[in-house]
Amino acid sequence: MEIESIINSVPLALESVQVLASKNLGTIPSRYIRHDLVQKVDHEILVKEIPVINLSKLIDSDAGFSQEEMDKLHLACQEWGFFQLVNHGVAEEVMKKMIEDVSSFFNLPFEHKKQCSQDAEGYGQALVFSEEQKLDWGDMLFLRTQPVALRNYQVWPAQHLIPTFRETVSMYSLEMEKVRTILLGLMAKSLGVDEGNFINMFRDGSQQSMRMNYYPPCPEASKVLGISPHSDATGLTILLQLNQVDGLQIRHDGTWLPVKLLPGALLVNIGDIIEVIPILSNGIYKSIEHRVIVSKEKERISVAAFHETHESVEIGPLPELIINGETAKYRSVKNYDEFEKIFLSRKLDGKSLLEFLRLNN
Ligand SMILES: O=C(O)CCC(=O)C(=O)O
Numbered sequence: 635m636e637i638e639s640i641i642n643s644v645p646l647a648l649e650s651v652q653v654l655a656s657k658n659l660g661t662i663p664s665r666y667i668r669h670d671l672v673q674k675v676d677h678e679i680l681v682k683e684i685p686v687i688n689l690s691k692l693i694d695s696d697a698g699f700s701q702e703e704m705d706k707l708h709l710a711c712q713e714w715g716f717f718q719l720v721n722h723g724v725a726e727e728v729m730k731k732m733i734e735d736v737s738s739f740f741n742l743p744f745e746h747k748k749q750c751s752q753d754a755e756g757y758g759q760a761l762v763f764s765e766e767q768k769l770d771w772g773d774m775l776f777l778r779t780q781p782v783a784l785r786n787y788q789v790w791p792a793q794h795l796i797p798t799f800r801e802t803v804s805m806y807s808l809e810m811e812k813v814r815t816i817l818l819g820l821m822a823k824s825l826g827v828d829e830g831n832f833i834n835m836f837r838d839g840s841q842q843s844m845r846m847n848y849y850p851p852c853p854e855a856s857k858v859l860g861i862s863p864h865s866d867a868t869g870l871t872i873l874l875q876l877n878q879v880d881g882l883q884i885r886h887d888g889t890w891l892p893v894k895l896l897p898g899a900l901l902v903n904i905g906d907i908i909e910v911i912p913i914l915s916n917g918i919y920k921s922i923e924h925r926v927i928v929s930k931e932k933e934r935i936s937v938a939a940f941h942e943t944h945e946s947v948e949i950g951p952l953p954e955l956i957i958n959g960e961t962a963k964y965r966s967v968k969n970y971d972e973f974e975k976i977f978l979s980r981k982l983d984g985k986s987l988l989e990f991l992r993l994n995n
Pocket residue numbers: 845847861866873881882924926936938
């Protein structure tokens with residue numbers, strides 16, 4: 635299908651999963667049930683843990699720089715596409731406020747949350763374009779957070795309902811940008827590419843958005859997914875798990891590996907954009923598929939902060955890289971805005987966005 639016709643698809647209206655869950659139904663509508671879902675995890679794989687990177691060992695600090703930690707980071711980006719980040723330097727107070735205010739949002743009465751609804755932004759569910767498509771067991775609040783001029787406060791919770799929400803998200807947003815920039819610099823070093831150039835692609839004015847996810851408990855938890863398998867159509871994602879309830883699984887060595895997050899850790903993953911733009915990683919760093927399973931008893935809340943390339947950056951193989959007889963592996967997309975439109979208008983389906991852009995040559 636051509637890019638233009640995909641962009642013009644219209645999403646279907648969906649019900650809030652939190653409202654549905656509050657009805658305490660014994661069984662749930664069939665549109666959430668996935669008959670082919672394999673949730674059983676191979677016990678062998680449970681001994682595997684995704685890499686943990688200690689950021690204080692990678693920046694000038696009392697701990698000193700550790701080449702060993704740097705090698706671990708490189709391997710994590712190459713072989714896992716995911717890592718946990720500890721000693722990341724984000725102020726505890728900011729994390730605490732973020733946990734409080736985002737939880738408060740999902741605890742608001744539905745009528746109040748609904749005021750934040752709008753098509754692709756604000757409160758709602760993952761966009762769905764056909765009656766056949768399975769639904770995810772979760773609601774979300776999707777906000778554009780940077781640059782500030784792109785914020786649409788209409789879809790943010792009203793000031794009188796959660797007075798500190800704006801300030802908290804603003805502070806957290808800047809902390810995430812700091813972590814992003816440090817990590818990109820380290821990745822550039824590991825890849826042996828120009829650090830300034832790499833960071834410049836994500837310079838001031840680049841977009842950051844946050845997807846705040848709420849997964850209610852589900853009476854048929856083993857038959858649903860909180861989020862369908864997907865890879866993130868972004869540059870770099872930094873995820874905060876708010877309430878110590880695990881549920882994320884990543885595709886690793888052909889199976890789904892559950893992620894056990896350490897308290898206070900952030901989870902970082904490589905998005906499609908870093909995989910696609912050869913100058914960023916020449917395909918060395920991988921954007922990995924992941925999904926979310928839900929619990930029968932406990933709700934789960936997470937915040938994914940997505941970091942994009944600057945609007946002036948074309949997403950696709952750069953001409954100067956098509957050297958030594960190599961051909962472009964992907965169609966180019968003008969910039970992140972267009973990339974996002976294509977992403978939003980397609981159902982979450984593994985790494986199909988990259989497949990869609992791949993050139994068969
Ligand atoms: O809730 C999670 O752990 C993952 C969320 C996620 O994958 C996303 O928002 O893209």
